[in-house]
Each structure stands twice: as C-alpha cells, then as structure tokens.
Amino acid sequence: MDPAEVFMEEAKARQTPILEAAARGDCEIQQFFSGTTALITGGTGFLGKLLIEKLIRSCDVKKIYVISRPKKGTSSKERITGLRKDSVFDTLRAINPDFGNKIETIEGDVAELRLGLSVQSWVTIAEEVDVIFHMAATTRFEERDFT
Numbered sequence: 001m002d003p004a005e006v007f008m009e010e011a012k013a014r015q016t017p018i019l020e021a022a023a024r025g026d027c028e029i030q031q032f033f034s035g036t037t038a039l040i041t042g043g044t045g046f047l048g049k050l051l052i053e054k055l056i057r058s059c060d061v062k063k064i065y066v067i068s069r070p071k072k073g074t075s076s077k078e079r080i081t082g083l084r085k086d087s088v089f090d091t092l093r094a095i096n097p098d099f100g101n102k103i104e105t106i107e108g109d110v111a112e113l114r115l116g117l118s119v120q121s122w123v124t125i126a127e128e129v130d131v132i133f134h135m136a137a138t139t140r141f142e143e144r145d146f147t
Helices: 003-024 028-033 046-059 076-084 087-095 119-128
Strands: 037-041 063-068 103-107 131-134
Touching (some): 028 046, 063 076
C-alpha cells in the first residue's frame, strides 16, 4: 500500500472515537447549537469550511447562511455550490448526503457598508439568525485603510 494511503487510513482510524462522541450529541455545545440558524462570514475560506462541516456534522444546525461575493467570474451561488463539493465534506457526505441543503448563500461583501447585503438579505438575517461567526479576512495586504 502507498505510504500516503497508509497515513490516511491511520488518520481515519484516529477519528473514529471523535465521530462516535459527536454522534451521541450529548455535549452542552451540541445541545446549544442544535436547531439554530447560523450566519458565517468567510465561509468559503479554509477555516470557514471547517466550521460549516463541524456545525452540520456535530451540532445538527437548522441552517447556515454563508455570505459570499462573486469572485473571479464565479457568482456567489456557484461558489457555494463548489464549496459543497469540497473534500472537507467527504465524511459528512458519507453520513448525510443531503447536508448541502442546510447551506444557503447570501450575496454580500464584508468589505462594503452593511456587508454589501440587500435590504431583503438584511431582514432575513435579522429575523432568522441565532448565531453569527465572523470568519472573513482579507489576504490582500495592500488593502485601503477604512479608518
């Protein structure tokens, strides 16, 4: 067997107790987030994807809104469709193939006033969201100063 495959199998075996504990759902954090609707800025980034996966797999959230902007000719909705296919969701996909139904796009841009949200999106967030995770960041270090 290829050494990389051996490594991956060992890593999966180490995850088994963690997945079993998450499946029980008896942790206070899991109970707190169960049935909630979350808003995540930066959900298409590295840490944002990990947070989405963890919330859906371990906490049985009702819905996750992800603020996404068009980027490099790809619309916000296309970016979230691509996000659902990311390998970070492989374990979750095996457990719950319909997990993607809990992820909903809200077009916006955190670098804009009012997060670049439409009035309708702003109202939806105000009425439905229970928890907000601000994970967005810029990787352009020559960004203009907003002060």
